[in-house]
Amino acid sequence: MTETPTNSQSTPLVGIIMGSQSDLKVMEPAAEMLETMNIPFELTIVSAHRTPHRMVEYAENARKRGLRVIIAGAGGAAHLPGMVAALTTLPVIGVPVRSSNSIDGWDSILSILQMPGGIPVATVALNGAQNAGLLAAQILGTFNAAIADRLDKYRNSLREKVMRSVDELRRGDRDDD
Amino acid sequence: MTETPTNSQSTPLVGIIMGSQSDLKVMEPAAEMLETMNIPFELTIVSAHRTPHRMVEYAENARKRGLRVIIAGAGGAAHLPGMVAALTTLPVIGVPVRSSNSIDGWDSILSILQMPGGIPVATVALNGAQNAGLLAAQILGTFNAAIADRLDKYRNSLREKVMRSVDELRRGDRDDD
Amino acid sequence: MTETPTNSQSTPLVGIIMGSQSDLKVMEPAAEMLETMNIPFELTIVSAHRTPHRMVEYAENARKRGLRVIIAGAGGAAHLPGMVAALTTLPVIGVPVRSSNSIDGWDSILSILQMPGGIPVATVALNGAQNAGLLAAQILGTFNAAIADRLDKYRNSLREKVMRSVDELRRGDRDDD
Amino acid sequence: MTETPTNSQSTPLVGIIMGSQSDLKVMEPAAEMLETMNIPFELTIVSAHRTPHRMVEYAENARKRGLRVIIAGAGGAAHLPGMVAALTTLPVIGVPVRSSNSIDGWDSILSILQMPGGIPVATVALNGAQNAGLLAAQILGTFNAAIADRLDKYRNSLREKVMRSVDELRRGDRDDD
Amino acid sequence: MTETPTNSQSTPLVGIIMGSQSDLKVMEPAAEMLETMNIPFELTIVSAHRTPHRMVEYAENARKRGLRVIIAGAGGAAHLPGMVAALTTLPVIGVPVRSSNSIDGWDSILSILQMPGGIPVATVALNGAQNAGLLAAQILGTFNAAIADRLDKYRNSLREKVMRSVDELRRGDRDDD
Amino acid sequence: MTETPTNSQSTPLVGIIMGSQSDLKVMEPAAEMLETMNIPFELTIVSAHRTPHRMVEYAENARKRGLRVIIAGAGGAAHLPGMVAALTTLPVIGVPVRSSNSIDGWDSILSILQMPGGIPVATVALNGAQNAGLLAAQILGTFNAAIADRLDKYRNSLREKVMRSVDELRRGDRDDD
Amino acid sequence: MTETPTNSQSTPLVGIIMGSQSDLKVMEPAAEMLETMNIPFELTIVSAHRTPHRMVEYAENARKRGLRVIIAGAGGAAHLPGMVAALTTLPVIGVPVRSSNSIDGWDSILSILQMPGGIPVATVALNGAQNAGLLAAQILGTFNAAIADRLDKYRNSLREKVMRSVDELRRGDRDDD
């Protein structure tokens, strides 16, 4: 099984997987964040329940294929992140998806978060794929100064966006006088 | 992988599995019910997260080994029942366990019950292993008149037990006069 | 009380019942799945609260009428599956319906799932009628090789559908290059 | 089926029923309150799931036997109050019981409270059997001045008990001076 | 304070009150049910929080004004039913309203249902005003044969409605042949 | 109705009330905090449901009696804080109590917090009476420099307590070497 | 950091802050209520997560800048109110916002309400910004007779609005006659 890197000439460092094509819209911000961080990644569908052998193969080959982090999104009885985590010792980031078959996301959260001792999943917020991409970058940034720099720049951009809305509110008030 | 039938000389028809030895106390009533129904079964530990390959093997060989129903109990992010269901077309009965790492059982229930379309798990009540055993008997009783008879007798025993407590209450009242 | 088999010349093996005509849209995938599996079934309305005697009659005659499995859907204080289960020893599959009077489905799930010892209901996911039909087929497939074959084919079709979306994603990426 | 009136020579006006003898401890305060109100009642076990025919008979004969109100307690997938309500037009008071098989009482509450249009159950608080007895008395007191008087006296006793604790606190403070 | 009876020349027996005019749409089915049952009632706004003195006056005068049952609907921190119950010994039926300021109805349910010992509220389902009207009729029907007859007729109409949908489904199937 | 000030010769500025003597243990930390802050207070029992007139009188006289803040604790269907808030324009601090009749505190929280527009209750954490006392001090400290100073000192004591545990941990580690 | 007072020539007494411009629509009723009460305030964006230093500075300077109360709104993992409360001893009113990233508001409520001992946040209802503004006025009204008068007038207006809807309902009934 070979996955074509979605982004670029280089070997993907992050694998973004999800249980169903219907999760794609929720999961794409993970890919966009990795593009922002200039981190090569791949994105594909791996279903724990409909393609269990593909899941085993994907998870067990991940490290040797060069992946350093796996982002896995799923909804409802969301087993993909935890099962992938059971099949690799790479860090696995779980994204609970508020899918149409989910009970307002509670099932997605609990079946990803509440892993037993020995098999952690780094869970982010419901539909939090953007943060999953960012967390993957932070993990890679632990040993990579260039990524760490980009993370700092991104943080600054968040702060500046807030400060712009502060200014807008302030000017808006003046206009009212 | 061969499992020694827990009960008897005959080939087991029901496999009772659970994620951890600590679930044994909760799961034993499933075995006791099958003994009551005189249905051969086996009971063993299969962990989705700590022994994923054993789980794949167990589930994929179940039908050819003669099993007709699998009962799987797990707590917390309880992936065992759903993953086994993904690896066999035998009916899988899921028992959500209120284990020590569970949030009052909500995680166990939701991660077993909320399976996506295509992979059902027949979920019973929290800690409902006795009912899992009974449901397995009902499934086998669909085509087996002897088991169906035993199910009727068991039902009668439930009714009689209620009627005995009705009588006790009534006599208790008379004694008070 | 006679129910005209919905599907075909043969005696129905599965009875699909629901508490109200308004549940029909949610419950129809159960019927469609049984048609896919070529299993004769009947479908009708049986209300625990508005037609309790009809419910008693339906449940108590089910086995002698040739039914092997009952699928019962209900929402809110959903008593139909559990009460039918109390009146027959056939396996009863409960479908919690997210009906308009339900609190996001929590009441439907809990009043179907949390049955006391002695009276199991095989509960599937909220609005999971398709899986209820599939679980009925798996129960019948336990002793019927033709159904078991169809279940295998269906499983393959699920896997192939995932693999087609894998391919689409991959081609989509190439197109972007 | 005849129930011996628990209290006295007169025909019982209130029937207290519960699904299991294990609910007796939770349900007894209903009986005690009716005794306080000098209202004849009977108390017995009726299980929706283990004695469904007894339940039908009990509910359908209740009015002609002279009962005016039924109090029904149950836990977990608590179907007794709603099913009895479906089989009589007497007012049925439901007591959700926090039984050992209940998930902190949520299942008990929701499966009693969330009845569909047409079949109400007057639900009281979790384990609120005392209030169930009181509500039965209030219903009977609607047309019975003697009971209405006793209700007023009971209310006064509640107020006086609060005022005594007010005094105790006040004196306690003085002692501290 | 005098309330003009909404329905008819006779003294109202049931008072329907709600915390806000915005609850009117949810509460109207209570009035419609009482009209169906030919029971005189009144309907008005009484806010526990915005008109506490009006609430005290309404509740304390209810019995002497001839009311036999009070139906009180409220949403969010829904104090009206419980406070009215604290100020009269008439039976009070509480209707939890899924109002715009409510968290999916959970706050409305819990703040009406979970009354302390001594002050019961007969709680019906979320937005269950129709059942509140019906429960009021059942309470009055306890001592009124004419109302009891109408309750029987209404029950029959519910059953017949189900049987008509059974027939429609059956004919629908034949048409398909 | 006169309440003896619990603390001291001066007129109480804060009234601490609770629905039942059984809440006393949970509510006492509010009193202790006010003593720490040297703020005169009174403490008594006022039950919304058992002494509604006392509640009206207490709330309506509070401001003229010199109270500036009311702290009200209650559990279950906790109406006391919201009803008092409806009867005064003094700030009312609500303490949800995890009482024995509460469902793990959820009912207490929601029936205090979810007040409608126009009648706020300043809600603190479940069983958070200590913080209620502190919040009352912060409200009084808004215009009182002496109290503001004591609040600063208290804050410092919290920080110092943390730093002491930091030191203990550090020394503990050295001991292990 | 200086904030331009939103309302008027005078020094703001209340600071309204929120984590994001997207919360503005939910938070504006706090400002409107303060305008109604003629209390000078300022309104700006302060993000705990994107501008933590701005938050520290804002909270620590609040008292010396003349603020007496801070209203802080946030959604999801809502840390702003609690962190501001940790950095000042002014009373902090927290408004849980049902933001788009929130799970129906439960996360917003719990992460604002459940503060540890020593650092209270006066929490109001979900999206309850109007009540936050009112509570701020009540706090200021504790020592300010003019504000207390306005609070009384506002209370009267609430009562009168209810009474107008009472009249409308009554006239509506007459028209029907």
Place this chain on the structure above:
Amino acid sequence: MTETPTNSQSTPLVGIIMGSQSDLKVMEPAAEMLETMNIPFELTIVSAHRTPHRMVEYAENARKRGLRVIIAGAGGAAHLPGMVAALTTLPVIGVPVRSSNSIDGWDSILSILQMPGGIPVATVALNGAQNAGLLAAQILGTFNAAIADRLDKYRNSLREKVMRSVDELRRGDRDDD
């Protein structure tokens, strides 16, 4: 501020912090796991609410002090993990603690997990400190072959422990024969 490395002569790579000494018992398994993985770490108390400046300093200096991962545990309105994540771009692992002031852990989970876009926290299960330590090792193992080897060995040990319990069960059955 210097923290003495808890484990060893080398610079700590992981910082374990918690809001209160009372969390120590829950958090210690994180330290034990890092010792097992032979990864130098430090452990100390940092309270978001009682020592906010210490928190800012700790988080902002973490990377330059050589830390690569921060593990932060907290309960109730658990702001520590999210605030630390806002003050560094190192990966922050959040451990929701079921502390005595928590509502069964729901508040702890939601206030750590539900972070807004831009500031991820890698959340593990309730009381899942052992998995937090393991996840930190997996993050470090991404670029460190020795740690990756130890992770493999640990995984094997988990599997072997399951297999030993499989054997014990099997032998136990034989003994029964």
